[in-house]
Amino acid sequence: MYPAAFDYHAPTTVKDALKLLGKLDDAKLLAGGHSLIPMMKLRLAQPKHLIDLGKVKGLGGVKEEKGVIVVGAMTTHWEVESSKVLKAKVPVVSETAAVIGDPAVRNKGTIGGSLAHGDPAADMPATAIALGFEFVCEGPKGKRTVKVDDWFKGLMETALKDTELLTTIRIPVWAAGSGACYMKFPHPASRFAIVGVCAAVTLDKGGVCKKVGVGVTGAGTRAVRAKTVEAALLNKPLDAKTIEAAAQKAADGVDVQADLQGSVEYKSHLCRVFARRALEAAVKRAQG
Amino acid sequence: MATATIERLIGKSIKRREDPRFITGRGTYVDDVxxxxxxxxxxxxxxxxxxxxxxxxxxxxxxxxxxxxxxxxxxxxxxxxxxxxxxxxxxxxxxxxxxxxxxxxxxxxxxxxxxxxxxxxxxxxxxxxxxxxxxxPAVSATDKADARTSAQIHEVAPSNVAFKWQIGDAGAVDTAFRNAARVVKKKIVNQRLVANxxxxxxxxxxxxxxxxxxxxxxxxxxxxxxxxxxxxxxxxxxxxxxxxxxxxxxxxFGSxxxxxxxxxxxxxxxxxxxxxxxxxxxxxxxxxxDAHGRDHVTEAEMGFAADGKIVGLRVKTIANMGAYLSTFAPAVPTYLYATLLNGVYTIPAIHAHVTGVFTNTTPVDAYRGAGRPEAAYLLERMIEAGAAALKMDTVEIRRKNFIPKFDNGFQTQVALNYDSGNYAAAFDKLLRMLDYRKARSDQEAARKQGRFLGIGFSTYIEACSIAPSKVVGSLGAQAGLYESGKVRVHPTGGVTVYTGSHSHGQGHETTFSQLVADELGIPMEQIEIVHGDTGAIPFGMGTYGSRSASVGGTALLMSLNKIKEKGKKIAAHLLEASPGDIEYANGQFQVKGFPGKAVPFGQVALTAYVPHKYPEGLEPGLEETSFYDPSNFCFPFGAHACVVEVDRDTGQVKVLRYLAVDDVGNVMNPMIVDGMVHGGIAQGVGQALCEGAVYDEGQLVTGSMMDYALPKADMLPMYETDRTVTPTLVNPLGVKGAGETGTIAATPAVMNAVVDALAPLGIDHIETMPLTAGRVWSIMKSAKR
Missing domain, CATH: 3.90.1170.50 (Aldehyde oxidase/xanthine dehydrogenase, a/b hammerhead)
Known part of the structure; x- marks a missing residue:
């Protein structure tokens, strides 16, 4: 075994999981294991305890409740990708899941594990921001719901507290006349997003934008909402010129990081390109 | 007894005998022992x-x-x-x-x-x-290793220089360049790769x-x-x-x-x-x-006459050896590289100087192609740069410079003597497959729409069937480079072959069985191929440099011939005929012209081990060993073409078409050769577009599959491949070697296509690979036009 030694715990209820989390020193929650286990294999992470959520009841499944799709945190990317409910009500969520990693990753990795981990190049954060996901966390003091704009705090840092468990993700269903699209420029090795942009729009009958969400992932240390892009679109008819002008602002507020795949200038440019492409596709879908 | 003519297996796409155990997870790898x-x-x-x-x-x-x-x-x-x-x-x-x-x-x-x-x-x-x-202090950059400020890595190597080596005629190049209409000078970086x-x-x-x-x-x-x-x-x-x-x-892949x-x-x-x-x-x-590959920084100059004929080539290469000299490292950037700088072209004067340097990096040694891809890449980049400078078509300039067809020997300016070649024929076939004229008009139409389409070519020559001992010995090899093949016929007529070459993907169990089946006229099921065990096989040199079929196969053929010769003596005795009157056909020894007067192979085998009725003075048993040391390398060649589109928004290169015409001499198993070509092309495209080991002050930044990009299936189109066949006279099988061709040819074809795509921006050369989207975008952005 490559990782350093650790103790393994497999609770079956949220309550027991929380109890272990409170009691054990240096414990990590294990969901699908596709971020944590590789870190442990390289011994970059050496937790003393692993609390496996795989046997905890009630953390899976996708269902619709009053205009909101409720997704259990332990739902795998594959289940998100193939869910009939999601495909019918918020297809962009399934589409985003479908471009995560490869089939092996999607069969084990979970939507909650990924969103709680907060990898800056993960795909789903862009879509979470664009659509306005909500995160239900359970801790020793009970449940609380966190809005997506308060969720991604920094590099691998989310609003989830050390004593809490992310149990449920709530995805709002946008009104008729809406369309959304996630577009990604994948890293040639890892296939994580060098840049990924999700755009969602609601158009009225005259083609005027009544609601908009744009999330940008990959380029910076955390996924962010492209507020200036959204402001440039809201209450305007979404013609090509407006979209192009709005997309130009897609890197505003992103702390773009340079690496082997490109300079800050290049990645900022990619934010603009993919914002435009995602917006164009979203508008087309909204128009039906 | 008359037998029907047995179908020959050589030249047929026989399915690989080893694959069922591999694809069902039942192979025995070292970790399984x-x-x-x-x-x-x-x-x-x-x-x-x-x-x-x-x-x-x-x-x-x-x-x-x-x-x-x-x-x-x-x-x-x-x-x-x-x-x-x-x-x-x-x-x-x-x-x-x-x-x-x-x-x-x-x-x-x-x-x-x-x-x-x-x-x-x-x-x-x-x-x-x-x-x-x-x-x-550490140094990792190839072109900074011998700087005065760099860390001293070994006491024995001042300024971190491992060797300075040269080949060719410097004076002749000077003269040629003085008389040249144009001398094109480019810096060419052939980046470091990890075999994986x-x-x-x-x-x-x-x-x-x-x-x-x-x-x-x-x-x-x-x-x-x-x-x-x-x-x-x-x-x-x-x-x-x-x-x-x-x-x-x-x-x-050499590692x-x-x-x-x-x-x-x-x-x-x-x-x-x-x-x-x-x-x-x-x-x-x-x-x-694992030993890394490539890692050259080169300054190349190619001189041209006004009509596009190459008049000379001058090359100065710094080759990164890494921290220590790996087993065959010094050979790769010298005898496996600079001796190939004549390519498939008539180049009247060549001089190459190579400096090998130590750096604080993983040792570098042979990686699929080993030196030959670096040479082909340099030549193909330079000839297209020359075409741009002379405003000539990239097809036309190649046609002007091909060595004319020859059947038995062409002496290059850099030591090698090519066996046989018909370079223009392979290129012409490629152009027909591509429909060159249409490809150019499609490109024109695309350019009018603002799209960047590019067409790139490469031709190559490869010295493979790595041998002969005398030659490599004179060049510094501390080993001989022959191969061994032993054939043991069992009393019941089954055959076990012991080969000194080694299969780690090449399919020896299939191709060598095909050879034995054809030569002895027995079914493949009766044949076992043993390799990779010094306790079983005769001393052999192993597999690299596309040498198994040509050198190992010939050693095996020699033993099969010895088996047949001995068998004829045994059969003659049984048939009460003279050994000179016996021929071997369709799995039986027969009196020439009388297929009815014959003994089958199995009966001769049994007689060899139960020698009751047996020729006087002949040893019992039927087992022969041969060592084959060829007279020369073999020289496969070919021409590849690539069509790409560059996304102007992102710099992403998409390979739209990839075409290859290879000439590997005779082909023993087309399916296996196709597989080698396909895999090789993928690796060559990988070097051009995404692979590259990057060090930052000695730390390997691309140290995992998350950072080091291997080519993936969705980067590649369906290949369009074909062959010409120009058998070698070096070995009796006429085979040249096929293991490395794709790796050698694909990298320059893709690079040339990308440069061609960016030509409207005034770009005629790109120094560095891989052509990641970010790099291509920066090049487009900083272009003058």
Missing amino acids: KLPGTTHAVFVRSPHAHARIKKIDTTAAAKHPGVVAIFTGKDMTGVNSLPCGWLLPDLKVPPHMPLASDAARYVGDPVAVVIAETEDAALDAADKVKVTWDVL PMEPRACLARYDAATGDLTLWVTSQNPHVHRLLMAAFVLGIPEQKVRVIAPDVGGA KIFLYNEETICSWATRQIKRPVRWTSTRREAFQT
Whole structure:
């Protein structure tokens, strides 16, 4: 075994999981294991305890409740990708899941594990921001719901507290006349997003934008909402010129990081390109 | 008895006999070999690119439960340096001890080994080995290694220069350039690559204290070379006491030719602790310690006459050797590179100067193609740069310069004598497949829409069937380069072949069986191919440099002929005829012209082992061994084309079409050759578009599959491939070698296509690969037009 030694715990209820989390020193929650286990294999992470959520009841499944799709945190990317409910009500969520990693990753990795981990190049954060996901966390003091704009705090840092468990993700269903699209420029090795942009729009009958969400992932240390892009679109008819002008602002507020795949200038440019492409596709879908 | 003519198998796409066991997970790789009492080795490696070892404290680690032994370099007394097997004049050969004890010189350099009952215990204990380092300045950049300010890596090599070497006629090039209409000068960087075979390196060493025998299972392309170098040169163990077994090996691309630290240490350690010692590389260790490939920085100048004819070529290359000289490292950027700089063109004057430098990086050695891809890349880039300078069509300039068709010998300006070639024919076939005129008009139409389409070509020549001994010996090889083949006919007519070459993906069990089946007229099911075990096979040189079919196959053919000759004597006796009147056809020995008067192969085999009615004076048994040392290399060639589109928004290169016409001489199994070509093209495209090992002050930044981009299926179109066939006269099979062609040809074809795509921006050259989207975008952005 490559990782350093650790103790393994497999609770079956949220309550027991929380109890272990409170009691054990240096414990990590294990969901699908596709971020944590590789870190442990390289011994970059050496937790003393692993609390496996795989046997905890009630953390899976996708269902619709009053205009909101409720997704259990332990739902795998594959289940998100193939869910009939999601495909019918918020297809962009399934589409985003479908471009995560490869089939092996999607069969084990979970939507909650990924969103709680907060990898800056993960795909789903862009879509979470664009659509306005909500995160239900359970801790020793009970449940609380966190809005997506308060969720991604920094590099691998989310609003989830050390004593809490992310149990449920709530995805709002946008009104008729809406369309959304996630577009990604994948890293040639890892296939994580060098840049990924999700755009969602609601158009009225005259083609005027009544609601908009744009999330940008990959380029910076955390996924962010492209507020200036959204402001440039809201209450305007979404013609090509407006979209192009709005997309130009897609890197505003992103702390773009340079690496082997490109300079800050290049990645900022990619934010603009993919914002435009995602917006164009979203508008087309909204128009039906 | 008359038999129907048996269908010949050579030239047919026989399905690979070895595949059922591979694709059902039933192969036996080194890590599958289980021995009772096995211990597990984990290496403590340097995290620094260059650091003096002040102290290694193993006290805490030794107390860890399950630890059997811990060794450092100081414990390995009486052990010699890992040898360099190819010497150049005035080559600086620094000591390369299996465990570094004075200083570590690259990240991953092993300094201690922890051996424990389990791999877990060894890993945990290795974490507790405390090394006190005195970190030294490090240098990793190829073109900065010999700068005065750079760190001094080895005492024996001032300014970190391993060798300075040259070939060709410098004066003739000077003269040619003075008279040239145009001399094009370009900087060409051929970046460092990591081989990344699917199976990582592994070894299992077992010392039998009762007999004194050592058995080493190791991922090797050449088990006899491993045995000779390790036993005789490093550990001082008599060869007859050492057996090296390379069982199923899951790919190599050259990286498993070499003798490495790890198997040497495990073989030494098993003798100390008298228990088997196993090591299996992790992928991270593979990135850090498997020999890397390429890594040249070159200044090339090509002179042209006004009509586009090449008049001369001058090349100055700095080749990165890494921290130590790997087994055959000095040969790669010299005799396997500069001797190919004549390419398929008439170049009246050539001079090449190569400086090999040490850096604080993983040692560099042969990687699929080894030197020849670097040469082809340089030539193909330069000829297209020349076409741009002269405003000539890239097809036209090549046609003007091809060496005309020849059947038996062409002397180049750089030592080699090509066997046979018809370069224009392969190129013409390629152009027909491409429909060149239409491709150019499509490109024009696309450009009018603002799209960047590019068409790139490459031609290549390869020196493969690596041999002959006399020639390579005169060039510095410390080994011979022949091959062995033994044929053992069993009393019942079954046949076991023992070949000195080694299959780690090439499909020997199939192609060699095809050869035996055809020659003896017996079904493939009656034939077994054994390779990779020094305890079973005659001394052989192994597989690399596309040599198995041509050199190994010929050795096998020689033994088959000997079998038939002896069989004729036995059959003649049985048929009461003269041996001179016996011929072998369709699986039987028959009196010439009388197929009814015959004895089948099986009966002759049985008679050889039950020699009751037997020729006077003839030895019983039917078993023959041959060693084949060819008279020359073989020289496959070909022409490839690539059509790309560059996304102007992102810089992303999309390969729209990829076409290849290869001439590998006669083809024994078209499906297997196609497979080699396909895989090779993928690797060549990979080098052009995404692969590249990057160091930052000695730290390997691309040290995992998350950072180092191997080519993926969705990057590649369906290939369009074909062949021309120009058999070699060097060997009786007429085969030239097919293992490396795609890797050699694809990289320049893709690069040339991208440069062509960007031509509207005034771009005629790109110095550096890979052509990542970010790099291409920056090039577009900074273009003058």
